[in-house]
Amino acid sequence: MRDYSDLKHPCGNCGFRDQSVWQPVSGAALPMLTRGFDRLPLSSGQVLFEQGEENSGIYCVSKGLIGIRSRQGDGKSTLLRLAYPGEVIGFRSFMAGQPHQTEAQALVPSRVCMVPRHTVRQIMDRTPELLGRLADRCLQEIDRSHAHIIAAATRSNTERLSDLLERLMQIHGEQSAEGRRMTLPISRIDLADLLGIRPETLSRVVARLVSDGPYTISGREVLIKA
Amino acid sequence: MRDYSDLKHPCGNCGFRDQSVWQPVSGAALPMLTRGFDRLPLSSGQVLFEQGEENSGIYCVSKGLIGIRSRQGDGKSTLLRLAYPGEVIGFRSFMAGQPHQTEAQALVPSRVCMVPRHTVRQIMDRTPELLGRLADRCLQEIDRSHAHIIAAATRSNTERLSDLLERLMQIHGEQSAEGRRMTLPISRIDLADLLGIRPETLSRVVARLVSDGPYTISGREVLIKA
DNA sequence: CGGAGACTTGATCTGAGTCAAGGGGAGTGG
DNA sequence: CCACTCCCCTTGACTCAGATCAAGTCTCCG
Numbered sequence: 001m002r003d004y005s006d007l008k009h010p011c012g013n014c015g016f017r018d019q020s021v022w023q024p025v026s027g028a029a030l031p032m033l034t035r036g037f038d039r040l041p042l043s044s045g046q047v048l049f050e051q052g053e054e055n056s057g058i059y060c061v062s063k064g065l066i067g068i069r070s071r072q073g074d075g076k077s078t079l080l081r082l083a084y085p086g087e088v089i090g091f092r093s094f095m096a097g098q099p100h101q102t103e104a105q106a107l108v109p110s111r112v113c114m115v116p117r118h119t120v121r122q123i124m125d126r127t128p129e130l131l132g133r134l135a136d137r138c139l140q141e142i143d144r145s146h147a148h149i150i151a152a153a154t155r156s157n158t159e160r161l162s163d164l165l166e167r168l169m170q171i172h173g174e175q176s177a178e179g180r181r182m183t184l185p186i187s188r189i190d191l192a193d194l195l196g197i198r199p200e201t202l203s204r205v206v207a208r209l210v211s212d213g214p215y216t217i218s219g220r221e222v223l224i225k226a
Numbered sequence: 227m228r229d230y231s232d233l234k235h236p237c238g239n240c241g242f243r244d245q246s247v248w249q250p251v252s253g254a255a256l257p258m259l260t261r262g263f264d265r266l267p268l269s270s271g272q273v274l275f276e277q278g279e280e281n282s283g284i285y286c287v288s289k290g291l292i293g294i295r296s297r298q299g300d301g302k303s304t305l306l307r308l309a310y311p312g313e314v315i316g317f318r319s320f321m322a323g324q325p326h327q328t329e330a331q332a333l334v335p336s337r338v339c340m341v342p343r344h345t346v347r348q349i350m351d352r353t354p355e356l357l358g359r360l361a362d363r364c365l366q367e368i369d370r371s372h373a374h375i376i377a378a379a380t381r382s383n384t385e386r387l388s389d390l391l392e393r394l395m396q397i398h399g400e401q402s403a404e405g406r407r408m409t410l411p412i413s414r415i416d417l418a419d420l421l422g423i424r425p426e427t428l429s430r431v432v433a434r435l436v437s438d439g440p441y442t443i444s445g446r447e448v449l450i451k452a
Numbered sequence: 453c454g455g456a457g458a459c460t461t462g463a464t465c466t467g468a469g470t471c472a473a474g475g476g477g478a479g480t481g482g
Numbered sequence: 483c484c485a486c487t488c489c490c491c492t493t494g495a496c497t498c499a500g501a502t503c504a505a506g507t508c509t510c511c512g
Contacts, residue, residue: 156467157467157468197468197469198468198469198470200468200469200470200471201467201468201469204468
């Protein structure tokens with residue numbers, strides 16, 4: 001039996017290594033992982049995978065922000081959700097063995113770590129725990145969906161926009177003299193899609209947020225006053 | 227090595243045996259399953275598990291209809307969804323190792339097949355495929371949630387009620403001279419919860435359905451004219 | 453008989469969708 | 483450099499579905 005203990009785990013330097021789906025990989029499976037593992041830098045707007053494309057592996061968002069879109073037949077596309085650093089994307093398609101039902105696009109310069117499909121399969125044979133980790137991600141996705149349904153039914157659009165901005169501020173915000181500020185990584189139309197409302201309505205919601213709350217919003221510049 | 231080939235699979239006579247999460251169980255794991263396996267008859271209104279209760283295993287709906295409810299702090303409860311025959315319930319709590327977040331209640335006389343938690347764990351050690359089957363159920367749950375979100379955003383309440391009645395009719399309907407008829411297994415309030423609308427609104431939606439479509443509805447008696 | 457829910461009906465209010473118009477910025481071509 | 487266009491975004495007027503509030507009926511059950 002070879003000794004693999006000198007081999008470094010590819011997630012070793014990542015801030016999300018403890019939650020990584022690859023965390024349980026060790027021993028003989030580790031060189032498989034390191035061989036297949038690839039860090040992909042993504043420029044803003046770059047598409048990671050297209051809707052309808054065959055699954056080529058699973059991706060973990062390491063840095064930046066990825067938008068998950070659904071592309072309708074008539075060319076329109078709708079932003080369904082955001083994938084933040086630490087999230088795994090493409091696993092639904094991987095596990096179901098079906099083409100991607102959505103498109104993934106970097107909304108800001110980002111980096112994802114990719115493991116190709118056949119490598120995942122190989123590792124899974126040796127590391128049964130991996131399937132458990134992926135199942136955990138499924139559960140998280142279920143919880144997220146349920147929370148989304150509840151929020152849509154019980155919270156006002158203003159509250160939900162405020163929640164979203166807060167979330168984005170945690171990732172992209174910078175401290176300044178007046179408070180925390182950021183440049184919105186997405187357009188108004190995408191913002192409206194995320195909340196499930198029309199762009200006109202979003203525009204009014206933003207105006208209400210600015211007039212009532214501690215927000216100053218101009219174009220894509222957002223300031224939450226301290 | 228003992229021969230277990232004479233041992234009958236507990237799902238052998240079930241109409242859902244091919245899709246059963248237990249289908250891959252064989253060999254030495256089979257007697258574990260048959261020992262732990264239990265068919266529970268449920269009377270109408272009987273509670274299968276309570277919200278907040280520790281998970282005691284996973285259940286497969288074999289017959290009838292199970293309502294999944296969320297109980298609020300103030301005593302109010304909301305019907306979140308229906309579990310039809312063939313569906314597995316309680317697995318989210320099982321896989322996450324957390325107490326049930328919802329309550330399960332039989333809405334009509336029903337039967338569920340139960341496998342206790344420790345038995346599932348034992349079988350899982352010997353039958354890694356079981357985890358894959360459970361993960362498939364997770365994926366189905368994700369798809370159901372997504373479909374729910376889409377439907378809520380794009381279909382009218384009348385259409386959604388019509389869809390729901392059609393679904394229920396497939397399970398509980400009987401052919402009669404004028405068309406298919408059934409006795410609704412749930413109250414108007416529960417019906418309203420399922421659609422995410424107020425009971426008053428549901429009442430009007432029902433009235434619209436009767437006046438516009440092929441429906442005759444009186445109390446809980448529903449007739450879809452042929 | 454009386455009370456409690458479940459359900460319906462009516463009147464009114466309101467938030468969001470729709471339609472229409474216009475401002476403003478970025479890119480393009482003359 | 484300017485005019486033009488396209489797209490994103492905003493604003494206003496109108497409409498409408500559903501929520502809310504209130505009242506009344508019905509049934510079940512003690």
